[in-house]
Amino acid sequence: MGDLVDAWETRSVTRAPDDVDAVVVGAGFAGLYAHHRLRALGLTVRGFEAAGGVGGTWWWNRYPGARCDVESMDYCYSFSPELEQEWTWSERYATQPEILGYLEHVADRFDLRRDIQFETRVTEAAWDEKAQRWYITTDHGDRVSAQFCIMATGCLSEAKQPEVDGIETFRGDVFHTGRWPHEGVELAGRRVGVIGTGSSGIQSIPIMAREVEHLTVFQRTPNFTMPAKNAPLEPEAVAARKTRAREHRDAMRSSRAGVVVPMPEHSALAVDDDARDAHYDRAWETGALYGMVAAFNDLLIDRDANDTAAEYVRARIRETVNDPAVAECLSPRNHPFGTKRPCLDTDYYATFNRDNVTLVDVRATPIVAITPAGVRTTDGEFELDTIVFATGFDAMTGPLLGPDITGAGSLKLRDKWAAGPRTYLGIAIAGFPNLFAVTGPGSPSVLVNMAVAIEHHVDWIVDCIATLRERGLASIDATVEAEDDWVDHVNAVANLTLFPHANSWYMGANVPGKPRVFMPYIGGFPRYDEICRDVAAHDYRGFTLTPATAQQPAPSSP
Ligand code: FAD
Numbered sequence: 001m002g003d004l005v006d007a008w009e010t011r012s013v014t015r016a017p018d019d020v021d022a023v024v025v026g027a028g029f030a031g032l033y034a035h036h037r038l039r040a041l042g043l044t045v046r047g048f049e050a051a052g053g054v055g056g057t058w059w060w061n062r063y064p065g066a067r068c069d070v071e072s073m074d075y076c077y078s079f080s081p082e083l084e085q086e087w088t089w090s091e092r093y094a095t096q097p098e099i100l101g102y103l104e105h106v107a108d109r110f111d112l113r114r115d116i117q118f119e120t121r122v123t124e125a126a127w128d129e130k131a132q133r134w135y136i137t138t139d140h141g142d143r144v145s146a147q148f149c150i151m152a153t154g155c156l157s158e159a160k161q162p163e164v165d166g167i168e169t170f171r172g173d174v175f176h177t178g179r180w181p182h183e184g185v186e187l188a189g190r191r192v193g194v195i196g197t198g199s200s201g202i203q204s205i206p207i208m209a210r211e212v213e214h215l216t217v218f219q220r221t222p223n224f225t226m227p228a229k230n231a232p233l234e235p236e237a238v239a240a241r242k243t244r245a246r247e248h249r250d251a252m253r254s255s256r257a258g259v260v261v262p263m264p265e266h267s268a269l270a271v272d273d274d275a276r277d278a279h280y281d282r283a284w285e286t287g288a289l290y291g292m293v294a295a296f297n298d299l300l301i302d303r304d305a306n307d308t309a310a311e312y313v314r315a316r317i318r319e320t321v322n323d324p325a326v327a328e329c330l331s332p333r334n335h336p337f338g339t340k341r342p343c344l345d346t347d348y349y350a351t352f353n354r355d356n357v358t359l360v361d362v363r364a365t366p367i368v369a370i371t372p373a374g375v376r377t378t379d380g381e382f383e384l385d386t387i388v389f390a391t392g393f394d395a396m397t398g399p400l401l402g403p404d405i406t407g408a409g410s411l412k413l414r415d416k417w418a419a420g421p422r423t424y425l426g427i428a429i430a431g432f433p434n435l436f437a438v439t440g441p442g443s444p445s446v447l448v449n450m451a452v453a454i455e456h457h458v459d460w461i462v463d464c465i466a467t468l469r470e471r472g473l474a475s476i477d478a479t480v481e482a483e484d485d486w487v488d489h490v491n492a493v494a495n496l497t498l499f500p501h502a503n504s505w506y507m508g509a510n511v512p513g514k515p516r517v518f519m520p521y522i523g524g525f526p527r528y529d530e531i532c533r534d535v536a537a538h539d540y541r542g543f544t545l546t547p548a549t550a551q552q553p554a555p556s557s558p
């Protein structure tokens with residue numbers, strides 16, 4: 001038996017850990033697909049999920065107006081042609097309940113719930129070198145040993161608690177968009193304050209404004225947002241997509257962002273002002289996230305080109321918002337267009353023309369404290385009945401650093417990542433054998449359609465596991481050299497762009513004290529896929545493969 005089991009026994013723990021082939025942490029898009037694929041391989045699998053059901057993001061984020069901003073027909077699995085044919089999305093951008101319904105359908109259709117333990121958080125994972133296995137502990141006292149540990153814990157699942165004094169003194173109700181109560185929240189007749197104007201704030205503000213007595217929006221950084229042009233899907237469009245579903249999926253996987261976008265050929269600076277504005281007008285009307293971002297080929301790499309897009313959006317804000325001072329306050333000026341995730345909205349800017357909406361610039365007049373009566377800024381106190389924190393997430397690293405993960409040689413992930421995350425391909429971490437992160441830092445993840453990235457990564461991980469088992473190997477571990485090279489590559493590509501110029505959650509800038517590192521891989525999905533294929537084709541180049549020894553438990557037979 002391994003060192004850890006010995007340690008448990010010396011602590012008089014009588015219950016031996018359950019032995020399985022693989023543990024999957026999380027039951028969102030990634031965890032569900034991982035269960036499906038691992039089971040098909042014949043592995044025994046245990047799943048743990050902190051939420052009360054499947055769905056991940058779509059289980060937690062139930063705030064008013066929550067929807068996808070990648071089109072529904074693209075933001076779904078492609079692994080099952082039958083599933084693709086039988087499921088019909090109702091809107092261009094599906095609502096949270098519809099996406100959750102889809103993931104519940106997937107769980108039922110493929111019988112994925114039976115191995116998942118809900119309302120159970122993994123608190124520790126430790127690698128036993130002698131046994132070549134992971135020992136996993138939960139907040140319910142479960143102990144499971146597994147050859148493989150798949151962290152399908154998401155990039156945006158660790159809601160960020162706001163760092164404002166006095167929250168506990170507030171007499172009213174406090175909510176976070178990423179932890180919205182399932183029974184809903186009564187907002188009618190209330191004085192509501194929203195802190196945060198990222199995607200969650202921008203989606204929910206127009207809807208809350210229609211319901212509440214008064215809405216006060218506390219904005220630290222205005223964001224760029226474009227009209228979603230959401231609409232019910234026409235049956236003909238759905239049927240047409242289903243008819244050419246396979247070709248469309250291939251086209252998605254061949255595109256930089258995992259969605260089919262016409263590739264721009266021109267620089268924004270190569271055309272005259274009228275032609276440029278006409279082009280932006282068409283892009284604005286597409287209602288697609290990538291319509292504006294990909295309007296010209298240099299918007300994310302050239303500051304002058306970027307300024308033309310930023311100024312176009314600011315002009316649209318001035319056109320929509322009646323009060324010039326409010327329009328100016330809503331106009332982003334602190335970061336280049338597209339370098340914080342841009343948003344899609346329905347009536348966001350027009351909402352600030354309503355009599356019952358007040359915009360407070362908390363960069364000019366910072367929040368000092370939450371008081372029993374409301375929010376106090378340096379300018380005065382705003383009395384409120386309800387506070388909504390739309391303050392985002394400890395993105396990408398937060399969910400992986402939540403559990404105490406200890407790798408080979410007692411190396412703690414928290415220590416290894418003290419100066420910022422380091423991975424190989426965003427999937428593996430040197431010194432943490434047989435631990436796989438789906439969409440970890442260093443993966444294209446949040447910069448692409450995540451449904452595409454997730455399926456890709458899970459496929460790569462499960463194919464890797466299948467290879468290890470076929471060859472009787474006990475473990476696979478990234479080398480430090482390969483990891484260093486990957487981190488250098490991720491940084492080098494990021495530094496070719498304007499992204500590092502923004503204080504974004506991509507950079508860890510939204511969490512005080514978090515190291516500033518550009519976390520996702522911006523080289524595009526096809527290039528990333530090519531690299532991953534190449535690594536696998538060259539006997540998992542950049543990894544060390546360790547054969548099983550006689551002391552280690554034989555893998556369970558399929
Ligand atoms: P998640 O869905 O985040 O699931 C991870 C799960 O792991 C969570 O349920 C969490 O409870 C669980 N977990 C974490 N740690 C532990 C632990 N220690 N123990 C047990 N369980 C744990 N992406 C797009 O591509 N397009 C979109 O339109 C889009 N819209 C979004 C809208 C919102 C409001 C948000 C917040 C994100 C959106 N995203 C979008 C990103 C979205 O997170 C991904 O698309 C996708 O849902 C992630 O799936 P996942 O399974 O990787 O992670």
Ligand code: NAP
Pocket residue numbers: 067068069070156162163164177195196197198199200201203218219220221341343344362367390391392393446505510
């Ligand atoms: P976010 O983009 O990080 O936005 C958080 C907002 O809260 C920012 O405006 C931030 O200001 C503000 N904030 C944070 N702490 C604050 C404080 N102490 N005082 C004042 N303001 C504070 O988070 P999010 O809106 O939840 O979105 C996160 C990501 O989830 C998105 O980028 C997107 O990838 C995904 N998402 C997608 C959709 C969708 O449309 N499908 C919807 C929601 C979320 P600063 O900018 O100054 O930090």
